[in-house]
Amino acid sequence: MSILDQFLAGATFRTTTPSFEAGEEIEVYVTDYDEADGDLYALVGETRLSFVDGSRDLVGCRVLARVESFDDDAHRGTVAHLETLDRGSF
Amino acid sequence: MADTPSDESPEVDAISGPDVDRIEFYGGRWTSVLPIALFVLWAIVQSGLFRIGDTTGLVAGMLVSLIVGMFFVKGDWTDYANTIFDGMTKRVAATAVVAWLWAGMFANTLQAGGFVGGLVWAADAAAVGPALFPAVTFVLAALLATGIGTGYGTTVAFTALFFPAGILLGANPVLLFGSILSGAVFGDNLAPVSDTTIVSAVTQDADIGGVVASRFKYAIVAAVFAFAAYVVAGGAMPGLDISQQAQDLFIENSEPAGLVHLLSMLVVIVTAVMGRHIVEAVSWGLVVAVAFNLVFGLAPLSAVLLFRVPDTSVAAGAVAGLPVVEIVDPGNAGVTGSLYSGAAGFFPLIVLVLLIIAGSEIMIRGGGFAAIQDWLLENVATGVRSAETTMVVGTAFVNSMITINTAAEIAIAPYIARIGQKYNINGYRRANILDANTSALGYIFPWAGGVLVGFATMQGLPDQYEWFTEAMIVNPIQVWPFVFHGWLLFFVFLLSALTGFGLEYTTDRRSDEVSRV
Known part of the structure; x- marks a missing residue:
């Protein structure tokens, strides 16, 4: 990233529901585990990405994940856990 | 904070984790807020209502508040007493104390060498009138603070040097003090070597270079409006009525020779930017200033x-x-001498700040902080916009309660990380929200470290100048509406949180590791 890009990065009005493409690899913090439907998920803004695999121990961890499917209208998708990067700060 | 640059890793471990001794209070964890709340009340009554600006009076207030708090502790009071010790011996407190002592010696030595006379001469020669003086002061203070990384040091230097010069030229004292504090906020927020910048980056897993670059867009928007506000207010707010005779005499006797101390300041800026510790940087500046005083016959x-x-x-x-x-x-x-009076001016303030940090530590260990945060998380941060708004308001609130803003920042940093990570808000963005509001709110309210340190410096001015009377000292309670850059930075972030301006997610770009800086 050039120096100018670093200064200008993020200088837009960003949506609360970002979109993803199937096959995209992303780094996310795992937000929570929903007891009721056994759903491990990460919120990116208010877009909800559910893990097709992985245990509840991952809550709070920063992980590398691959987007498996994404529904742009519902702002929901599924992701596969590839690697746990760290436990997240605090 | 106030903040002093440091090439060491900031004491992120200062955050009281679950392993430290907890203090239990009658009435629950909210009661742990009592010592700080009582002190704030005392400060408002003493300085606002009674108009007594005596720092040692505030020390008495904090001592009484700490004693009253003890009566609400359940069980053994030893933990409470030990927490006072733990708070007072925190490294952030020592860092602020060191910055004040060194900056005080340096500023007083420049003062002895006729730097104020030089500034008056330059302002007179460049036809910078009383209306423009606060705006120019804001820009110069911002530049110094960004260069040396310490907002407190900048406040001390500018209150000792620019403040009397501006008053003499007819600038409004309250506005002028506000412009100095605004410059300090700008530098604290943006300087790569500022403690608050370092803490914000380290605690949010972001690199310092990227953090500084990404916060430029917010800082510059606030600064442009702040500059304009100082120009407008400078024209509208009248200065003090200083005896024309004293004014003419001072301006007549103002010589450009004192301006050689711009080089002394440059030495501090260059050594600090080169990555030297602030103690080393200011010490070099001090050596050069004393040498200039002697060589050019500015002061014996x-x-x-x-x-x-x-x-x-x-x-x-x-x-x-x-x-x-x-x-x-x-x-x-x-x-x-300048070394003596420069340091001695801060003694009551140093004691006060150590005691306030002790009160904050009691609030942390008593669960008062956690109570505030839990309430926010459950009731307010229920979507990404409201989470960001909570981060802005929460950081601002904690910083308005804790005098030393680096200490406040360290206390709130884990909550910002936790709330932000819940919605995958990028580390740069979290660091920016944390640091902007830390920098801004540390220089606004009457009990804020930045305001108190400027006030302490001001109290030494009547001894320095015959024409400077006690009545020209700005009471800390007067200045809060005029710290324009501080308020604008807060509102820029509030608007950004509400609209999503500048929002980035962890998936948008990866912040580099801190270790790579």
């Missing part, structure tokens, strides 16, 4: 340090010829 060595030895001393005869010795009557014995 006795103005820097003077032992007033009583004639009854056995050594009086032997040391009488030394340049730093004056033989006096026993009643006038003492030590004087």
Whole structure:
């Protein structure tokens, strides 16, 4: 990233529901585990990405994940856990 | 904070984790807020209602507040007492103390060398009138603070040097003090070597270079509006009525020679930017300033340090010829000079701040902080916009409660990380929200460290200048509406949180590891 890009990065009005493409690899913090439907998920803004695999121990961890499917209208998708990067700060 | 640059890793471990001794209070964890709340009340009554700006009076207030808090502790009071010790010995407190002492010595030595006279001469020559003086002061203070990384140091230097110059030229004192504090906020927020910048980056897993670059867009928007506001307010707010005779006399006697101390300041900026510790940077500046005073005949060595030895001393005869010795009557014995008065001016404030940090530590260990945060998380941060708004308001609130803003920042950093990570808000964005509001709110309210340190510096001015009277000192409670850059930075972030301006997610770009900086 050039120096100018670093200064200008993020200088837009960003949506609360970002979109993803199937096959995209992303780094996310795992937000929570929903007891009721056994759903491990990460919120990116208010877009909800559910893990097709992985245990509840991952809550709070920063992980590398691959987007498996994404529904742009519902702002929901599924992701596969590839690697746990760290436990997240605090 | 106030903040002092440091090349060491900031004490992120200062955050009281679950392993430290907890204090239980009657009435639950909210009661742990009592010592700080009582002190704030005392400060408002003393300085706002009674208009007494005595720092030692505030020390008494904090002592009383700490004693009252103890009566609400369940069980053994030893933990409470030990927490006071733990708070007072925190590294952030020592860092602020060191910055004040060094900056105080440096600013007073520049003052002894006629720097204020030089500034008055330059302002007069460049036709910078009273209306423009606050706006120009804001820009110069912002530049110094960004260069040396310490907002407190900048406040001390500018209150000692620019403040009297501006008053004499007819600038409004409250507005001028506000412009100095605004410059300090700008530097604290943006300087790569500022403690608050470092803490914000480290605690949010972001690199310092990227953090500084990404916060530029917010800082510059606030600064442009703040500058315009100082120009407008400078024209609208009248200055003090200083005897025309004293004013003319001072301006007439103002010589450009004192401006050589711009080089002394440059030495501090360059060494700090080169990555040297602030103690080292200011020490070099001090050495250069003393040398300039002597070489250019701006001030004798006795103005820097003077032992007033009583004639009854056995050594009086032997040391009488030394340049730093004056033989006096026993009643006038003492030590004087810029090194002495520069440091001594901060003693009551140092004690006060150590006690306030102790009160904050009690609030942390008593669960008062956690109570505030839990309430916010459950009731307010329920979507990404409201989470960001909570981060802005929460950081601002904690910083308005804790005098030393680096300490406040360290206390709130884990909550910002937790709330932000819940919605995958990028580390740069989290660091920016954390640092902007930390920098801004640390220089606004009457009990904020930045305001108090400027006030302490101001109290030394009547001894320095015959024309400077007690009435010209700005009461800390007067200045809060005029710290324009602080308020604008807060509102820029509030708007950004509400609209999503500048929002980035962890998936948008990866922040580099801190270790790579």
